[in-house]
Amino acid sequence: MEDPGTAVAGTEVTGTVQHEAWRRRVLPPVEEVRPGLWSLPVPIPHNPLRYVTAYALALAGGGLGLVDTGWESEEGWRALRDGLASIGAGVADVRGVLITHAHWDHIGLGARVAAASGAWVAIHPADLRAVHHFTGKPPEQVVAEEVAFLVALGADPAEAAADVGTPEHMAHLAGMVVPDRLLEHGDRADLPGWSLRAVHTPGHTAGHLCFAEERTGLFFSGDHVLPRISPNVSTSGFGAADPLGDFLASLEVAGSGAAAEVLPAHEWRFRGLAARTAELRAHHERRLAELLAAIRAHPHATPWQLAAHLTWSRPWEDYERRMRIFAVTETDAHLRLLARRGLVVGSGGPVPTWTVAAR
Numbered sequence: 143m144e145d146p147g148t149a150v151a152g153t154e155v156t157g158t159v160q161h162e163a164w165r166r167r168v169l170p171p172v173e174e175v176r177p178g179l180w181s182l183p184v185p186i187p188h189n190p191l192r193y194v195t196a197y198a199l200a201l202a203g204g205g206l207g208l209v210d211t212g213w214e215s216e217e218g219w220r221a222l223r224d225g226l227a228s229i230g231a232g233v234a235d236v237r238g239v240l241i242t243h244a245h246w247d248h249i250g251l252g253a254r255v256a257a258a259s260g261a262w263v264a265i266h267p268a269d270l271r272a273v274h275h276f277t278g279k280p281p282e283q284v285v286a287e288e289v290a291f292l293v294a295l296g297a298d299p300a301e302a303a304a305d306v307g308t309p310e311h312m313a314h315l316a317g318m319v320v321p322d323r324l325l326e327h328g329d330r331a332d333l334p335g336w337s338l339r340a341v342h343t344p345g346h347t348a349g350h351l352c353f354a355e356e357r358t359g360l361f362f363s364g365d366h367v368l369p370r371i372s373p374n375v376s377t378s379g380f381g382a383a384d385p386l387g388d389f390l391a392s393l394e395v396a397g398s399g400a401a402a403e404v405l406p407a408h409e410w411r412f413r414g415l416a417a418r419t420a421e422l423r424a425h426h427e428r429r430l431a432e433l434l435a436a437i438r439a440h441p442h443a444t445p446w447q448l449a450a451h452l453t454w455s456r457p458w459e460d461y462e463r464r465m466r467i468f469a470v471t472e473t474d475a476h477l478r479l480l481a482r483r484g485l486v487v488g489s490g491g492p493v494p495t496w497t498v499a500a501r
């Protein structure tokens with residue numbers, strides 16, 4: 143993820159307490175955003191995102207619904223339970239969990255929540271496939287597939303193996319909760335007292351869901367739209383063919399709806415969904431133009447080589463491990479969209495290189 147700039151014209155910070163906590167580098171407090179709806183920050187240890195915001199909704203007839211759960215760690219589990227206790231509830235009160243997408247900071251605590259409460263867990267079918275990718279095979283195979291994917295993008299096999307890490311590093315992902323309910327675009331979540339409509343917004347993941355609450359006009363944006371950073375949009379061996387094309391289309395879908403306030407999964411609440419989605423689209427168009435210029439200057443380069451010619455939030459040489467994987471697979475996502483637009487062509491073969499299309 144990179145920082146395309148903080149002040150976006152047409153947006154307004156509404157989570158001022160969250161914003162102030164960010165500035166002071168502390169975890170924001172639990173807040174009652176609307177009657178019966180709370181934001182619960184769950185820390186992400188040693189991560190610049192700092193925390194994920196889970197949301198708790200009091201249900202008609204008793205119990206709670208959750209939107210996302212938080213990064214799996216003892217610290218996160220404690221924060222989630224303390225957060226629920228501060229609103230007079232406990233994990234056992236949870237009846238259902240909506241997962242915006244199958245990333246560890248959103249689904250990670252789902253297994254503990256489901257075990258402690260018996261709650262159902264719902265996700266989009268495309269992200270259920272991502273869950274099966276990590277839970278349905280040995281971690282050695284997950285690692286081997288990711289290394290092979292990076293080698294096909296031009297990585298040196300030894301470097302790719304070092305960047306991906308060992309199967310032991312990957313093994314915890316096999317313990318991810320396997321959701322037992324599916325939500326597709328337009329479906330209503332089974333949370334009595336609320337009217338949350340699922341909005342399929344592929345890009346950050348193939349099955350990313352936002353939720354539009356139709357009575358309050360609130361928009362739970364997950365990681366699809368964040369107020370400060372641009373969500374990572376990258377290719378993977380188990381993801382979509384053109385994730386950036388999907389993401390730009392999803393931004394149009396999200397930005398076309400009226401939202402009284404945006405409740406994102408990181409950073410702070412804000413208003414101005416249309417302006418923010420327009421800015422994110424403009425950001426990616428600038429990146430596409432930068433990549434096209436890099437291909438013109440360095441023809442017959444692999445995605446791995448091209449990533450080194452782009453500007454990142456820090457010098458490329460300082461990138462390592464996961465960061466480098468994000469950068470290279472994000473470059474690959476931009477390449478695939480340039481190819482779909484007919485602007486570049488790949489060479490074919492096991493490790494394709496790229497050139498500007500003849501006009």
Ligand SMILES: [Zn+2]
Nearest residue numbers: 245247365407
């Ligand atoms: Zn996230």
